[in-house]
Amino acid sequence: MTETSSFSQVVGLWVGGFLTLCVFSFLYKDNVFYKLAEHIFVGVSAGYWMCIGFWQVLYPNLWGKLQAGDWRYALAAILGLMLVARLVPRIAWVGRWPLAFMVGIFAGFNIVYTMQAQVLKQVEATLVPLWGNPDVATTLLNWILVLGVLTGLMYFYFSVEHKGPVFGTAARIGIQVLMIAFGAAFGYTVMARVSLLIGRVMYLQDVWIKTLEFFRG
Amino acid sequence: MLRRLADLDRRWIFLVVALAVVAPLVWPLRLPIEPSAPTRGVYAAVEALPPGALVCMSFDYGPGTKVECHPMALAALRHAFRKEAKVVAIALWPEGALFAREALRQVGAEMDRAEGLDYVNLGYKSGGEVVLRGIADDFRNIYSTDLAGRRVDELPLMSRVRGWKSFDLVCDWSMGNPGLLQHVRVVATQYGRPLVAGVTAVTAPEAYPFLNSGQVQGLLSGLRGAAEYEVMVGHPGTATRGMDAQSVVHFVIAGFIVVANLLYFADRRERRRRQERNR
Numbered sequence: 001m002t003e004t005s006s007f008s009q010v011v012g013l014w015v016g017g018f019l020t021l022c023v024f025s026f027l028y029k030d031n032v033f034y035k036l037a038e039h040i041f042v043g044v045s046a047g048y049w050m051c052i053g054f055w056q057v058l059y060p061n062l063w064g065k066l067q068a069g070d071w072r073y074a075l076a077a078i079l080g081l082m083l084v085a086r087l088v089p090r091i092a093w094v095g096r097w098p099l100a101f102m103v104g105i106f107a108g109f110n111i112v113y114t115m116q117a118q119v120l121k122q123v124e125a126t127l128v129p130l131w132g133n134p135d136v137a138t139t140l141l142n143w144i145l146v147l148g149v150l151t152g153l154m155y156f157y158f159s160v161e162h163k164g165p166v167f168g169t170a171a172r173i174g175i176q177v178l179m180i181a182f183g184a185a186f187g188y189t190v191m192a193r194v195s196l197l198i199g200r201v202m203y204l205q206d207v208w209i210k211t212l213e214f215f216r217g
Numbered sequence: 218m219l220r221r222l223a224d225l226d227r228r229w230i231f232l233v234v235a236l237a238v239v240a241p242l243v244w245p246l247r248l249p250i251e252p253s254a255p256t257r258g259v260y261a262a263v264e265a266l267p268p269g270a271l272v273c274m275s276f277d278y279g280p281g282t283k284v285e286c287h288p289m290a291l292a293a294l295r296h297a298f299r300k301e302a303k304v305v306a307i308a309l310w311p312e313g314a315l316f317a318r319e320a321l322r323q324v325g326a327e328m329d330r331a332e333g334l335d336y337v338n339l340g341y342k343s344g345g346e347v348v349l350r351g352i353a354d355d356f357r358n359i360y361s362t363d364l365a366g367r368r369v370d371e372l373p374l375m376s377r378v379r380g381w382k383s384f385d386l387v388c389d390w391s392m393g394n395p396g397l398l399q400h401v402r403v404v405a406t407q408y409g410r411p412l413v414a415g416v417t418a419v420t421a422p423e424a425y426p427f428l429n430s431g432q433v434q435g436l437l438s439g440l441r442g443a444a445e446y447e448v449m450v451g452h453p454g455t456a457t458r459g460m461d462a463q464s465v466v467h468f469v470i471a472g473f474i475v476v477a478n479l480l481y482f483a484d485r486r487e488r489r490r491r492q493e494r495n496r
Binding site: 190197 | 231234239282426458
């Protein structure tokens with residue numbers, strides 16, 4: 001249990017427990033407690049991210065730099081202000097300049113690094129030996145990997161109709177491979193959601209209920 | 218009977234799932250946990266660190282996924298400190314910096330490690346991949362102070378830290394974007410540093426290709442990965458405790474899926490029979 005030495009901490013923990021139960025109450029049916037928790041969440045999130053945006057992003061990365069005398073950041077400030085022009089229909093075109101700048105920068109960055117990290121390395125990882133492995137299991141897994149990649153790619157090749165012994169069969173196997181991948185992803189999603197539930201139950205069990213000790217003195 | 222089951226109010230299913238979670242937490246079953254190969258990869262990477270090695274840990278998660286990622290970070294800190302490693306924490310998520318502080322203080326106090334000497338928490342910087350690229354060959358490009366506002370140059374541990382090349386190992390505890398993908402692109406691929414990761418179960422399928430390609434040396438997937446690592450480190454914690462509930466709920470959900478499929482096929486057969494009779 002976390003330290004519950006002060007009254008304010010206990011109040012915070014009780015608010016957390018109460019709001020958790022409010023959200024869970026939706027499982028029975030929609031009700032005023034759920035709506036209360038939902039509205040508090042939306043409001044607090046909006047305020048929180050606004051503060052983060054100002055104090056953690058805008059202030060140190062722009063105002064702080066300008067205060068330190070780095071006037072290069074004035075250009076960033078001007079580009080940022082130009083983005084706001086999109087709110088005024090008459091001068092909305094001004095906003096396209098910083099947008100074009102951002103698109104250009106990100107495209108330039110991503111083409112190189114995506115190719116390096118997510119394409120070439122992955123292609124390299126599929127070039128595995130199909131014969132002469134130390135054990136049968138490795139050989140089998142390598143065959144599954146190579147065939148899975150090839151048939152999956154053939155499924156997404158739309159210039160030829162998915163018919164006949166080569167393309168038809170490969171596309172049919174490809175869709176099965178994709179289904180298995182989706183099934184695995186769904187299983188992991190279930191695991192993640194159950195983990196979140198376990199986390200909240202642990203909070204109620206380990207932290208919230210034990211705050212009663214504070215009231216007992 | 219089949220009709221009644223098919224029309225079952227879904228709130229009964231919620232109730233069964235709730236009981237399946239609560240009961241094992243109240244009455245633990247202590248089901249065995251067998252570490253998987255990706256978890257053993259994380260353990261081996263930390264275990265191979267020489268005394269005094271520098272480790273960077275990136276806390277890229279928020280309160281929503283604390284249950285999955287925080288136990289991973291705690292176990293890895295215990296393991297790294299046991300190996301006499303020095304830890305530099307960063308965060309690509311705002312709340313990550315606070316979880317880093319909580320974890321470092323807790324494990325630091327347990328293992329008698331001093332802030333500034335054995336570990337440093339540099340805190341959160343916005344920008345995701347831009348932050349990692351900005352660090353490049355010197356952390357001072359991005360961080361001038363730590364989370365508490367102390368100047369980086371006044372922290373003894375930071376005298377050994379320049380850029381990514383200073384680190385013997387980088388660990389990323391990630392709930393999404395920015396997180397593992399950015400570390401793979403910058404830390405592993407561009408700077409060639411050994412990288413291990415702990416990710417939420419939702420993002421695990423996206424992380425496995427990086428494990429297969431060797432860009433990530435070890436991977437902890439969700440609560441299960443965290444529990445396996447806790448067991449390997451010899452300090453069972455909340456993840457290990459939660460795995461009983463996780464296993465029971467998975468069993469229950471698998472049962473529901475089987476029953477629902479049986480009902481579906483039974484219903485389809487009945488409808489076909491009715492159609493044939495009507496003809």
